[in-house]
């Protein structure tokens with residue numbers, strides 16, 4: 425995998441990483457704790473090991489240095505001083521332990537003979553100023569020395585310094601290797617912990633995700649039956665789900681009351697308004713002595729009353745469909761005749777060019793005659809509203825397998841793609857309706873969908889901006905049962 429691919433992968437993962445998610449926060453929190461906990465244990469262990477190692481070597485070199493004056497005294501009894509000093513040094517010297525005595529001016533009085541074979545150690549010791557030093561570890565090239573310098577008085581000269589150096593390279597290297605291994609083990613443990621925690625947190629949050637998936641499936645239509653499955657959810661999530669179920673019940677009741685209210689209001693208003701509309705129409709028809717202004721006012725009142733009655737009827741139909749009281753009188757009838765009849769009615773209200781395209785064989789459809797009429801009227805009404813007056817409207821009738829297909833095509837303004845999924849929703853009005861159509865309630869297509877689906881069919885739309893729209897209604901054929 426190239427570096428670029430790897431970088432892309434990391435970028436993608438970064439983009440998918442939701443920093444505000446509970447999963448991220450919990451995993452990050454636990455990982456931070458693990459780093460803090462394991463890291464401090466590792467640091468403390470390293471420090472303790474170093475203490476033990478240094479402590480034991482320090483003790484050793486200090487003991488040698490402290491006993492050295494007695495060694496000199498012992499040898500000086502039998503041999504002269506300079507030789508006694510050298511013998512005491514030689515006696516204590518081992519391949520790992522070196523001694524050197526310096527005068528206050530830095531001049532070497534005597535030293536371990538083995539220093540000749542250890543130039544780097546010899547160089548370090550001779551470079552010292554001749555003053556006492558605290559016991560500590562020095563790095564000399566690739567070697568480590570535990571060095572201690574203490575005052576030493578000899579017969580002829582005071583204020584000399586004795587340096588004792590122990591080679592602790594092996595121990596120090598072992599210690600460093602141990603610290604490195606501990607560091608790697610800590611890092612690996614943190615990584616494993618991070619992985620395990622990420623999986624564990626993801627698993628623990630699965631019930632919450634399940635709940636959110638379940639809630640996504642709940643629509644206004646099935647509020648009454650919708651309940652979240654409690655199963656074996658963890659108790660906190662179960663409590664949340666129970667509260668949610670209670671809320672769903674309350675919502676469903678409120679929704680039902682609202683439906684009932686709309687249904688009652690529509691019903692109560694429709695009858696008097698229909699009567700008002702009837703009186704207005706007959707007054708318009710019968711009165712011969714009306715002035716132009718009075719006639720125009722009556723015409724406006726009639727058309728508004730007509731529009732409101734239609735709207736109330738739509739609302740009533742939707743409310744009935746919602747509560748399951750929309751009944752269809754399904755029968756088998758000729759689709760061609762019905763479409764011709766509807767086109768005839770539409771032509772009375774609009775001077776548009778409307779054409780029917782049908783095959784030679786008449787189609788028998790299984791549906792509710794009045795409901796299908798209303799569906800076609802709504803679709804033709806929209807085709808008229810949302811296309812320029814010089815554009816024709818075509819109705820195609822055909823059959824495919826067990827289905828009768830009616831296409832209502834216009835060459836109008838078209839519907840933007842993002843609105844095509846929403847136009848069948850109640851009260852949804854597209855931009856075109858808001859800017860051009862005054863007679864728009866946003867209910868026409870939801871009525872179409874409710875009626876067509878109630879008759880066992882379906883309705884879809886195909887549309888291109890600036891070119892026009894085709895609404896396709898599919899209904900069962902006579903033969904289909």
Ligand code: ADP
Nearest residue numbers: 806807810847853854857864865866867868869
């Ligand atoms: P409305 O009363 O607004 O026409 P509908 O439910 O019949 O309500 O239509 C919903 C929306 O769909 C309309 O507001 C309009 O934006 C769009 N629409 C429906 N039919 C057509 C069509 N034939 N051409 C363009 N847009 C349409």
